[in-house]
Amino acid sequence: MASACATSSPLVSAPSACPSKKTSAARFRRRTFSCRATGGGGGGRGNNDGFLWLPRRDVMLSGLSGVAAGLAWYPGLASGADSSSSPCTTADKVNEKILLCADTDKQKPCPLVSPAAPVDFTPEGKVTRVRQPVHLLSREYQEKYKEAVGKMKALPESNPLSFKAQAAIHQAYCDNYYKYHKSSGSTVAKDDPAFDVHYSWIFAPWHRMYIYFYERALGDLIGDKTFALPFWSWDAPAGMVVPALFKEAFANPLYDPNRNTANLNALVDLDYLSHRDAKPIDFKGPKDEKYKELVNKNLCTVYNQQVRKGPESFLGEKFCTAIDGTSGMGSLERMAHTAMHVWVGKAGAKPCDAAAGGVLSHKDNGAFNCNNDMGFLGSVGNDPLFYSHHSNVDRMWHLWSTRMGGGQGITDPDWLDASFVFYDDVKSPRKVRIKFRDVVDTRDLGYTYDPEYDRDLPWLRPKITTLVPHGKDSGGAAARSSAAPPVFPLALTKGQVVEVPAVAVPAREAGKEQLLVIDGIDFDPQANNKFDVAINLPADKALLVGPQYKEYAGSFAVVPGSGAGETRKGKVSLCITDVLYDLDAEDDSTVDVLIVPRTNAKVTINVRPTIKNRK
Template sequence: MESLNLVMNNSCAIYAKLPQTGCNLGVCRSIRTEARRRNNVVLCKGGERLWLDRRELLLASTSAIAVGATKKAAAKPMPPPDLEKCHNPDTAPTDAQNLNCCPPYSEKPVDFELPTNLPMRVRPSAHDVNDEYVEKYSRAIQLMHELPPDDPRSFTQQANVHCAYCDGAYYEGSLPVELQIHNSWFFLPWHRWYLYFHERILAKLVGDDTFALPFWNWDAPAGMTLPPIYSHPGSPLYDELRNPAHMPPSKVDLNYDPQKKSNILTGPKLVASNTNLMYRQIVSGAKTPSLFQGQPYRYGDNPDPGAGTLENSPHGPVHVWTGSPAQPNLEDMGNFYSAARDPIFFAHHANVDRMWTIWKSLEGKRRVDFDDPDYLQASFLFYDENARLVRVKVADALDPKNLMFSYQSVDIPWIKARPKKSSAKLEVTSVGSHAAIAAGHISEFGSKARKLVVPITALVKKPKKKRSQKEIDDETEEVLVIGGVEVKRGVAAKFDVFINLAEADSDTAISCPEYAGTFSNVPHHHEHGGKNKRNGKPKSPYRKSSFKVGITEILEDLGATEDDNIVVTLVPKGDFKADPIVISSIKIEYD
């Protein structure tokens, strides 16, 4: 078990074995003041900076401490950002560098108290609302536009909330580290809070506590068109920065590829594609909280540890499908900094939030929220309907009933849409009985990163032949891990994943049983997107993350449960030769 060899320097501790990593005494001096203020020391290992309590360091100096245990001891829930340190977004596009997303700040936050005197509100399907509702909703948005620009409840300030939290305008508490609420386990609870306060402000403006935001149920055929209430020029619900080709009656493509110009799905084939994607991303590929909601993200961590299946798709493609291709950055919906300027953002995310409630109702004992204290006690800041700055915690957002809202019941056709089992079993064994493997045409991914500009097909060894009976009883999931996924932040990068379908390409329908899931990136950065607050250097236009999807059910359907290996094919959805997606590894693990 590896132990820590420490060199003391006032309030800094340096991992002595790794002086070449750049996490050195000079770096520590630059943050010594912060360490003293927090009664902490700084541990640098492998370029990773960890904050430790001084008592933990004393223990480390007198005995061996496992690196893994040290990381666990150092973990802390994410604190709210310091609004006084808000700055222009780091990751806004080049032509939006003077953008100020910071809210007005004039008071210290108070702790939010769950509502006790509100009626239970039912969020309606946007396709089913009546004229009275549309008039009230439109009036509420108009009144929001008419508020003074420095009122935190005004429409511009409300849109800026998303910009600030999603484009690097905030730090993680007092650390010089970008706070990002996407691509992690914060994606769902943060957006639930965001919608809650937006909804309550609208209700306050029209004097109706029963008012609830609508949801755009793009997951069912009846809701796959952009809701008509958002499509009328002159209405406060209208946004001119949308894709004109995607106005009703066009149906949304939940696996949308903005570069594809031919073989575009329509009609029943598009509905089948959408239905299968929903099943894979919400049902079969996401049977654990980390698969569905995203990877852990704690105080001091770098952002973007990994999005859940829902955030990858359908969430991401709907954003890009709605934004205007005539705009330099797919504004409004197609870019993080501008997405909430379009009122339909809130209907889109209401349906994303609805997916969370549906997911927890599905079969499986592991479809529950995280119980990690670092998740539950993480906190954020919002302005409420009375323009008070309030501090909220993730724990209070887990049950919609606590916030006094629910969703209209509508058809959910994809829950039972398990693809038909493959009629032919592709045998992929350790001795290479599959013809292509035997001929040497399919090899392992290898140890070097590869650019995903054309489909990549690789042989992936399973850690073991099959799960134990205890693992089956515990619903341990076999997980396909695409590691070190590096994409340019400003590019709508996507790729599909197929199991035992070596010939898959960009025209392969995802309605096939071999389809495993989709990775997508919503643009939120450009070439010159600010500077790194750690070292003052230009911020990298790339983000590095991972993509994980459960494959236990797919392996069952393909007759590959007890195979030694599987064939994985990654298919880029677009031409990324100029800005290639980079993949570092492909493996299988157990969750």
């Protein structure tokens, strides 16, 4: 498919290329502001004391068998109730004193501790740092960036702001080293539930905190308070390749040998897990048709990630529990972010051991993982590219909040007052307690993103088409699926499309958006997991679906971590108001939902998808 969005220059002046049977003006208004947050003020603070909330395990397996036992950990589902009607209720309060990191003799990835009590974070008050795209940095700034990272790598490991210590922070919080500590003792127990900052709306603010203190440390090391962490602009054509600054191996502290060499000079694929075995496309420039097709598909991926999504779909579900409960990633985490981790990570070596650059997986009986470094949650912090990658992920949240009508997307006072502790001040490290409410506006952190670079966003005008006719031209009811409903629980198999016919669509309520919810997802957290979701497609066309087509509703994908042989429970909520509108199905009482497995990972869906209204 040739694209009208091949390079950054024609994108500046090109008209909207999202055809619809509705008027183009009405279409643009809906696509830009549909599924936005209804409030941006953060809500009332209420009576709270700065804790996260983790509900107690209140459903027991005893007395259940078969399907009912399999659904016991999904509140309300075993009885056939709507999965969305099971919010957090009974809860234990949790803060950094209850979340404990379990050291191991093999890796010791837990952040260094200090006996001194943490001080409370003080907002900076004014913007002194402007983050810029890596590919546009001046030579002087490139050398400044390398100097700062080089000095961080030269710090003794005992300094909590050393590069190894910084990498250990991500490994600990993001690869299940932290535990929700239930007993009164000072050490964690084997049955203490794992805690993870992924898979929920904690993802965006925690990573913003993390790279904020990383950025501050780099500035301290070179004596420049105006130093800002550059971002890898994979959302624009000119940035859709691993930046050259990170690829030069000689005396370059930004270089990491544990990257996938087959992808280093290729055009990035923001939908990579859908066809990971395909040959990468060389960076040949705007006249190459395959190049233009992939550029457009990448822009469509970012468009779907950023524009169609409300707070629940974009940031993720409310963080309820790490105790065998469901988690819900937002599109910010499971789309381009995940794809770029897997794209950069070194392909798994066989045999996988320390000599092959493998990372010891602490939960897998001494096994090594070779999806390193970016491709494995336990090792991503070892690659300097990770921090510029997450600077762009953070920018996506910033743009969603300020340009997409999302506001803060945060109204829960308990969520706003949740706190974590990080270190600052390289010379005299001290612990700082920072709350989520301190990071919802980048100005409170003293930085912003280059406004001139963001003046024109090419992914607001991708070319999105349909795979098949819809509405009056489709033959009406004759075009709908006649397949028998699948039986759940259902194990997914790569390449085998699952048809779920006649999913009820409730009438859209004023001020609310329509969400397609797939709850009861069991997946292997160590594997590359991905499945796409489409609406109103014949099964024989579903394997072709992707973000460049209007039938595409979204996807589920994760970055691999530790835990082979274990199962994690997940959930995905896809805002489909615009999808139904594009398919002339906004007034239909039912739609056909198709689930398209993309990887060989073991994934089971326990319950039938549902559609609901949600603010």
